[in-house]
Amino acid sequence: MSRYDYKPLDPSKREFRLLHILPENDATSEDKSSIDPVRCTVSHASLDSAPPYDALSYTWGDPSTQTTIVVDGADFLATPNLEAGLRHLRKKDEIVTLWVDALCINQSDIPEKNFQLKQMREIYVQAKSVIAWLGPSSENSEEAMKWIEDYGGRSHQLKIGSIGGPRLISLLDALDGRDVPTDEAINEEATIFAADLREQLSPANSWHADLITALLKFFKRAYWNRIWIVQELASASNLIFVCGSDTASDNAIYDTLRLLRNFTQYQNLKWNRMVQETQFVKPSGVSLTQINTSRPINLLKFRRATHPAPLIHLMRTFRFFSSTDPRDKVFALLGISRDADVLGLRADYNKTCDQVYADAARRLIHAGYLDILGLVQYPKSVPGLQSWVPDLSRIHYRAPLQQRSLERKGPPGSTRLEPKFFASATKENIVLRRENTMAPDMPLSLHGVRVGKIEQVGLHWENEGGVGRWLHELQRLSQLGSFTDDNDEAVKYRAQAVWRAAVADQEIRQGVRKPRLADEKVHTAWESFKESDLKDVDEKALEDVGLSYYCEWLQTVSKGRRPLLCESSYLGIGPSETEPGDFVFVLLGSDLPFIMRSESDTSEKMQVIGEAYLHGIMDGEVMEKNPEIETIELC
Incomplete structure (x- = not known):
């Protein structure tokens, strides 16, 4: 069978491709077998008049391992995770229409790739739903998903942790007989939920190790570390998480993560008190503290933000995330940053990685964001980087000496550095002269x-x-x-x-x-x-x-x-x-x-x-x- 050959898109019509997964029962009789390939067709549509479709959010997986699907009667090599996702989403008697980046963008056509990248956020915004494919069921993910939908869903209904709702740690302290602030809204249903949660997460219970291990492995999946999903999730009007044949709502996932984070804080405080008062020894083995809740919480927090954040905040927050192409550590964030256009940054796959990183760093410094220099670390794996250009391909960083946070009371999308330091005493000084500072071959000079x-x-x-x-x-x-x-x-x-x-x-x-x-x-x-x-x-x-x-x-x-x-x-x-x-x-x-x-x-x-x-x-x-x-x- 021949290889799939892309037909060109018309940028003047804001065209993009849609993938149509043919029904499972659509195959001819000789094709019906346990290894029946996923069969699809492709159509062109305009963002100005697109038919209903869903968009897929997923992680590519190892690009060196590929499997075959059939697109318009021709072979197409897809990663196993994508093939598994399409197979799981395929229906018996209906066509499923999706936008999938690996298939709907000709990855070998750089001009097309650059143009489609400009449209990507709008593609996700217009989708009926964004389906977050976490991969096939494995390592007891069924138990994790069931627990998330149950306890995360109940927490969301009770508004535990949300503004105006009861706080989990206050509920747990009340159960322990400790004083809580009189302005806390404690109600019976929330108290019963907190008692149930404490029982569920208690290390004394026989199921504790299995449950915590299932949640730990679920939130360690590669999906939670992929840089592109930041934009995909932030742009979704409706979001559903799918793992194997199980589903969980966006709110259930988010509230579960906050439950786990806050319960861990409560548990640490409780154990520290017990250690001081009774020489209590903390239990060993698998622990809630091993679950990295910060990355998925940040992902879903940006989805809930009222206003887009500046690029420097996005780059610092998601610096731990990974990408197949290291240039995407910048490109994947441009569509959801509030100042990419002002900075003059746009995705261009004609540029080398060192050029992309240097251009981003130079423009951020010129805009006054000198904290980009705080991401400079050694050794650097990207060849050609000057000392002042951070190697953004890294996924391991030492903790920054300041954190950049969203300013809730300032102008929309504004941020602040914390804690407050004032080494230069003022931010009113000119950092760079305007002339020629954007030219890539010009030296970078600062005043100090x-x-x-x-x-x-x-x-x-x-x-x-x-x-x-x-x-x-x-x-x-x-x-x-x-x-x-x-x-x-x-x-x-x-x-x-x-x-x-x-x-x-x-x-x-x-x-x-x-x-x-x-x-x-x-x-x-x-x-x-x-x-x-x-x-x-x-x-x-x-x-x-x-x-x-x-x-x-x-x-x-x-x-x-x-x-x-x-x-x-x-x-x-x-x-x-x-x-x-x-x-x-x-x-x-x-x-x-x-x-x-x-x-x-x-x-x-x-x-x-x-x-x-x-x-x-x-x-x-x-x-x-x-x-x-x-x-x-x-x-």
């Missing part, structure tokens, strides 16, 4: 202040004994600095610098805010351990004095970083690649300082190593001294 040279660095973070060693390394460096007086105030200042630098002067997110480290927590740490060698401080010691959340964030922020001492005056933390002889700069318009390195002994050009925290310069102290402003040419 040189704080000083790195004199000492500590050891990299390690999980084994990491908490105590991390604190001890900061304590050791603090005793090498110029603030080595032994009077009480100097000793207390050094201790404060250690405890704040260890967590980059911040706490874990609290509701809609991510605050700086509270003074009372610094005081608690200082009073509790001022007579101790900090290398002996471990997780339990911090939990025993009420600093369990401090310990949690310490372990998050320290990974991929190392302690450092700058000019014998500033204690802080920076990327693990930081070396003695590197420089600290505060860039005009940036909240954070950056570590940079001379390209060579004879060059003034600088390489970006990454963002840093330095105690004593995070609130504009350096800028108060009227320092010299340098022009820094990056390489």
Whole structure:
């Protein structure tokens, strides 16, 4: 049988292709067998007058493994996951009409691909439904889907976690006999649900391990990590999740994820109290904490957003997601960002990956989003990237020192960086001159202040004994600095610098805010351990004095970083690649300082190593001294 040959689309008519899956009973008698191939036809339609259709959201899977389906009487090679999805959606006696990217776009025709990409969001918006195909049933997914539709559906009906509804942790605390705020709307039906949920998720029950394992494997499926589904789900007017022969609603999935996240928080708080009060030992084995709820929650949260977000927020939020083509880490987000047109960014598969990443980074920097430099990490796998261009193909990143969050009270779609740092004191300075800055062959020059040279660095973070060693390394460096007086105030200042630098002067997110480290927590740490060698401080010691959340964030922020001492005056933390002889700069318009390195002994050009925290310069102290402003040419 011949290979399928695409007929060209007419861009002037805003044409796109639709796939029609023929009924299962449509095959001729000789084709009826257990391995009857999926048979389809293709038609052209205009977005201005399209017939009813659904759109498929799925993950391609391994492109090197392919299976054959029949399209317009010709063979078409599809990935096994797509073939399985089409087979599951095929009906016995009806034609099913779908839009499927791998089939409806000629992937080898770059001009067509570029044009269809511009229309993709509208294709998903116009679809009757978006069908999120999670793959065939396996690893007890039937139990996971049933539980999701039951408990997630009931949570949605009861509005648990939504504005104006009862909060799960308050309901659970009430069941434990603990006081809850008088303004909480606690009702009998919600309380019964919370009791049932607590029973379901209790480690003491025989079914606990099987249920948690099923949910864990369900939310570890490749679907939840695919960058294109961000746009597909955000654009859907109606969304249904399909796994094998089971279905679950969008709301049931979202509420289940929030139940699991909030119950995990409650469980951690409860266990921490029990450890302190009774020497209780947490149960081992599979745990709710192993379920990564943040990625799918973010996916579905953007679907519910009232206004589109800026590209920088999308890129930072979904930096962990993957794509078959690394250029799609940018292209897949352009259609749902509110400022892609203003930035002058559009999908162009004629460009190489390094060109796509450099163009995106340059335009974001020019728009004032210097936090894109916070995504710079090493090693880089994309050839040709300059130091200031993040390798966006990565799926593993150290935690950023600031989080970019949607601003609920600001202009539609606006965002903020948290916690609030003000290293450059103001954002009103011109970051770049306009002329020629967009030309890809032009050097990128920024303005900033040189704080000083790195004199000492500590050891990299390690999980084994990491908490105590991390604190001890900061304590050791603090005793090498110029603030080595032994009077009480100097000793207390050094201790404060250690405890704040260890967590980059911040706490874990609290509701809609991510605050700086509270003074009372610094005081608690200082009073509790001022007579101790900090290398002996471990997780339990911090939990025993009420600093369990401090310990949690310490372990998050320290990974991929190392302690450092700058000019014998500033204690802080920076990327693990930081070396003695590197420089600290505060860039005009940036909240954070950056570590940079001379390209060579004879060059003034600088390489970006990454963002840093330095105690004593995070609130504009350096800028108060009227320092010299340098022009820094990056390489």
